Amino acid sequence: MTTSSRQLTIPDRTSLPIVLDAKQVSVVIESRVILHDVSFWIPKGEFVCLCGPNGAGKSTFLKTVLGLLKPTSGTIEILGKPAHEGRHAVGYVPQRKSFDRDFPARAIDLIVASMRGTWPFRITDQERERARKVLRRVGGEPLLDKPIAGLSGGETQRVFLARALVNDPALLILDEPTAGVDVKGRGEFLDVLAEVSASDELAAILVTHNLAAIARTAERVVYLTDGHLTAWGLPHELLGRRSFEALHDGASARALGSESAFPDED
Numbered sequence: 001m002t003t004s005s006r007q008l009t010i011p012d013r014t015s016l017p018i019v020l021d022a023k024q025v026s027v028v029i030e031s032r033v034i035l036h037d038v039s040f041w042i043p044k045g046e047f048v049c050l051c052g053p054n055g056a057g058k059s060t061f062l063k064t065v066l067g068l069l070k071p072t073s074g075t076i077e078i079l080g081k082p083a084h085e086g087r088h089a090v091g092y093v094p095q096r097k098s099f100d101r102d103f104p105a106r107a108i109d110l111i112v113a114s115m116r117g118t119w120p121f122r123i124t125d126q127e128r129e130r131a132r133k134v135l136r137r138v139g140g141e142p143l144l145d146k147p148i149a150g151l152s153g154g155e156t157q158r159v160f161l162a163r164a165l166v167n168d169p170a171l172l173i174l175d176e177p178t179a180g181v182d183v184k185g186r187g188e189f190l191d192v193l194a195e196v197s198a199s200d201e202l203a204a205i206l207v208t209h210n211l212a213a214i215a216r217t218a219e220r221v222v223y224l225t226d227g228h229l230t231a232w233g234l235p236h237e238l239l240g241r242r243s244f245e246a247l248h249d250g251a252s253a254r255a256l257g258s259e260s261a262f263p264d265e266d
């Protein structure tokens with residue numbers, strides 16, 4: 001472990017392979033600087049919560065990791081390759097609101113489409129088994145043949161998580177996956193994310209404002225303010241040890257319902 005200039009604990013670069021390496025990433029859109037010189041890295045197996053007020057640049061950063069947006073300066077590498085070449089190593093869970101819930105597909109169709117890279121008109125027994133296995137991993141096996149249109153928010157996000165995991169990514173990206181999901185579904189989805197976080201293989205970036213999500217999943221927190229990285233350290237260093245410990249072993253319903261973990265947010 002090493003410490004940053006603000007005495008927060010950042011990960012060692014030498015003991016584990018680096019899955020995501022962002023070096024001085026700046027993004028300028030229409031002459032406006034959206035990200036300023038953002039640098040941090042994620043070693044294998046580490047679960048990072050990316051936090052910050054609305055408009056801080058979190059989604060913009062995710063877009064650069066997904067190769068959808070090119071940094072104006074700086075670089076993003078995934079397993080040592082430029083982001084657009086490392087895309088196959090990334091699984092992505094979008095915000096629930098970004099998905100058309102009337103889309104006429106079953107859970108299995110979405111998962112097999114992700115496996116193949118094309119829409120499946122016929123599904124083999126082998127593909128069905130692989131889809132079932134990944135849904136089981138996220139506690140969603142009974143959803144296999146259900147139409148997406150009829151699923152609850154929490155169920156939909158399980159299917160999307162299964163879809164993101166099916167190709168065994170090295171890096172999982174989740175953009176506010178529990179926003180718009182009811183308190184029960186949110187709690188259940190956090191149980192699954194806490195298991196993902198416990199994996200030593202999978203690195204992850206979870207964008208969230210939710211205190212319970214941070215307390216239960218984060219091994220490290222990166223905080224952006226107005227496009228600048230303003231803090232990067234262990235969860236208790238950013239949240240305060242007492243509130244972190246109070247939440248860690250059993251997030252209260254109030255915390256699950258809370259949208260913001262930090263005092264400067266809504």
Ligand SMILES: Nc1ncnc2c1ncn2[C@@H]1O[C@H](COP(=O)(O)OP(=O)(O)OP(=O)(O)O)[C@@H](O)[C@H]1O
Binds near residue numbers: 029030034052060
């Ligand atoms: N394509 C774009 N054109 C112009 N401005 C943009 C574009 N994309 C993002 N921005 C601006 O960049 C800033 C950062 O946006 P971004 O969506 O990355 O923030 P965020 O931290 O994800 O916010 P939120 O928590 O509200 O989702 C905002 O002020 C936004 O209006």
